[in-house]
Amino acid sequence: xxxxxxxxxxxxxxxxxxxxxxxxxxxxxxxxxxxxxxxxxxxxxxxxxxxxxxxxxxxxxxxxxxxxxxxxxxxxxxxxxxxxxxxxxxxxxxxxxxxxxxxxxxxxxxxxxxxxxxxxxxxxxxxxxxxxxxxxxxxxxxxxxxxxxxxxxxxxxxxxxxxxxxxxxxxxxxxxxxxxxxxxxxxxxxxxxxxxxxxxxxxxxxxxxxxxxxxxxxxxxxxxxxxxxxxxxxxxxxxxxxxxxxxxxxxxxxxxxxxxxxxxxxxxxxxxxxxxxxxxxxxxxxx
Amino acid sequence: xxxxxxxxxxxxxxxxxxxxxxxxxxxxxxxxxxxxxxxxxxxxxxxxxxxxxxxxxxxxxxxxxxxxxxxxxxxxxxxxxxxxxxxxxxxxxxxxxxxxxxxxxxxxxxxxxxxxxxxxxxxxxxxxxxxxxxxxxxxxxxxxxxxxxxxxxxxxxxxxxxxxxxxxxxxxxxxxxxxxxxxxxxxxxxxxxxxxxxxxxxxxxxxxxxxxxxxxxxxxxxxxxxxxxxxxxxxxxxxxxxxxxxxxxxxxxxxxxxxxxxxxxxxxxxxxxxx
Numbered sequence: 001x002x003x004x005x006x007x008x009x010x011x012x013x014x015x016x017x018x019x020x021x022x023x024x025x026x027x028x029x030x031x032x033x034x035x036x037x038x039x040x041x042x043x044x045x046x047x048x049x050x051x052x053x054x055x056x057x058x059x060x061x062x063x064x065x066x067x068x069x070x071x072x073x074x075x076x077x078x079x080x081x082x083x084x085x086x087x088x089x090x091x092x093x094x095x096x097x098x099x100x101x102x103x104x105x106x107x108x109x110x111x112x113x114x115x116x117x118x119x120x121x122x123x124x125x126x127x128x129x130x131x132x133x134x135x136x137x138x139x140x141x142x143x144x145x146x147x148x149x150x151x152x153x154x155x156x157x158x159x160x161x162x163x164x165x166x167x168x169x170x171x172x173x174x175x176x177x178x179x180x181x182x183x184x185x186x187x188x189x190x191x192x193x194x195x196x197x198x199x200x201x202x203x204x205x206x207x208x209x210x211x212x213x214x215x216x217x218x219x220x221x222x223x224x225x226x227x228x229x230x231x232x233x234x235x236x237x238x239x240x241x242x243x244x245x246x247x248x249x250x251x252x253x254x255x256x257x258x259x260x261x262x263x264x265x266x267x268x269x270x271x272x273x274x275x276x277x278x279x280x281x282x283x284x285x286x287x
Numbered sequence: 288x289x290x291x292x293x294x295x296x297x298x299x300x301x302x303x304x305x306x307x308x309x310x311x312x313x314x315x316x317x318x319x320x321x322x323x324x325x326x327x328x329x330x331x332x333x334x335x336x337x338x339x340x341x342x343x344x345x346x347x348x349x350x351x352x353x354x355x356x357x358x359x360x361x362x363x364x365x366x367x368x369x370x371x372x373x374x375x376x377x378x379x380x381x382x383x384x385x386x387x388x389x390x391x392x393x394x395x396x397x398x399x400x401x402x403x404x405x406x407x408x409x410x411x412x413x414x415x416x417x418x419x420x421x422x423x424x425x426x427x428x429x430x431x432x433x434x435x436x437x438x439x440x441x442x443x444x445x446x447x448x449x450x451x452x453x454x455x456x457x458x459x460x461x462x463x464x465x466x467x468x469x470x471x472x473x474x475x476x477x478x479x480x481x482x483x484x485x486x487x488x489x490x491x492x493x494x495x496x497x498x499x500x501x502x503x504x505x506x507x508x509x510x511x512x513x514x515x516x517x518x519x520x521x522x523x524x525x526x527x528x529x530x531x532x533x534x535x536x537x538x539x540x541x542x543x544x545x546x547x548x549x550x551x552x553x554x555x556x557x558x559x560x561x562x
Contacts, residue, residue, distance in 0.1 A: 022522045022525075025521060026521055028292070029521040030521070031299075055525065060525065060527075273300055274299060
């Protein structure tokens with residue numbers, strides 16, 4: 001029984017969260033079995049930006065109760081590097097590729113969408129809107145009006161399915177989701193990490209992470225993710241890709257029951273690269 | 288994929304093994320497990336380890352993530368690890384008893400590269416950093432290399448770690464065992480005697496940085512096994528980066544943990560926030 005995610009055919013309802021699985025590194029570490037036993041029904045790339053980014057200085061991780069805070073800083077080769085170096089390797093995967101992109105304004109996002117639109121290797125685009133507006137300081141995706149403006153400017157740049165990755169760091173995620181739907185999104189995904197602060201145990205009041213602030217992920221945020229999934233499912237008719245601390249088929253089932261069509265596994269893949277396969281098998285009753 | 292692998296590759300996914308032996312050596316806990324499904328690792332490689340039961344619920348309700356631990360020895364499909372309990376993860380692993388379950392992923396990372404024939408290997412380590420050097424010493428001796436072992440410890444209790452290597456010269460901070468002072472003083476004396484060598488090191492970051500500086504000043508190459516907090520161990524999380532000489536960041540799990548000293552940025556130790 002396949003799943004139709006805005007025109008993309010998926011063999012099962014489990015994909016990866018952007019930035020939580022690196023196929024190219026995994027092939028070096030585990031070999032050909034990564035492709036033979038690929039755990040995800042689609043592969044979502046890490047966030048690609050117009051220009052290359054080095055990412056944040058270390059330390060980048062802080063372990064918490066039932067999760068972790070990261071401040072990775074979206075390291076990537078930039079659009080040209082992604083197309084030249086990464087995409088040929090991703091194109092050989094046995095599943096559809098979804099490219100995640102982020103830009104700091106409509107012009108940048110438009111360039112990213114146009115460039116990816118021309119790539120047959122890519123089945124869909126996921127738009128990361130957890131990016132601060134340089135003028136207001138607010139994340140574009142935290143404000144329905146800002147998101148409406150952005151999507152109005154860029155939606156026409158690609159014919160590929162456009163999945164808007166919502167941020168949980170907003171007053172009312174359902175209003176943002178409704179804005180995405182009205183402005184032409186084909187699906188939404190949620191939740192991104194929750195804004196979090198890792199206090200340095202040795203320097204009172206100071207940040208532990210090299211990048212300053214960070215984002216919380218893991219089971220610690222699962223109940224928040226489930227609440228936001230319920231709220232969004234009640235507000236829009238678009239397909240929903242839900243994620244946030246999913247570690248088991250039972251967790252995944254709760255998100256599907258809340259109205260998600262597809263679920264994504266993120267931080268749990270760090271603890272076991274095959275955890276998504278176990279969740280997939282559990283959902284299919286093959287435990 | 289069709290190219291030759293640049294490392295011993297790991298089975299895809301974690302596997303459950305059973306603790307088959309434990310031992311206390313000074314402040315260190317050694318434990319072994321039968322790993323029937325895993326390949327023979329190379330010295331310098333590591334595994335991500337977590338207890339099968341009760342992983343979590345310690346200090347601050349941690350641990351949550353598995354811990355990256357260097358392999359101490361591997362023979363006949365038996366793996367051995369050594370650690371010192373210094374936080375919620377290592378505390379839980381140090382509690383494991385005979386018959387307990389261990390979840391592991393690996394072997395991971397790149398491992399050390401042997402010196403050319405006729406070039407001496409100087410193993411220079413400190414504290415819990417003895418683990419990969421112990422395995423490297425056995426491999427290099429078996430291959431017929433000349434090996435000199437130099438180890439530094441805080442005090443006589445920790446100096447029990449010298450047992451893991453053969454014929455190691457020891458320095459302690461308090462002078463209670465071996466020479467009083469730092470292991471880098473032993474290293475400088477050895478390089479004075481004969482500098483036709485490669486330095487292999489694992490230990491506290493400050494020690495690695497001192498060895499990096501000695502390598503730079505002397506021109507004697509050094510391979511440093513880094514320790515960095517990491518969530519995954521296989522290149523997914525991008526959390527374990529170290530700053531390199533070209534100003535970029537390198538993942539110490541997939542492009543390490545062993546790095547050439549001259550590949551590190553001069554400020555690799557201090558870059559970033561909380562440290």
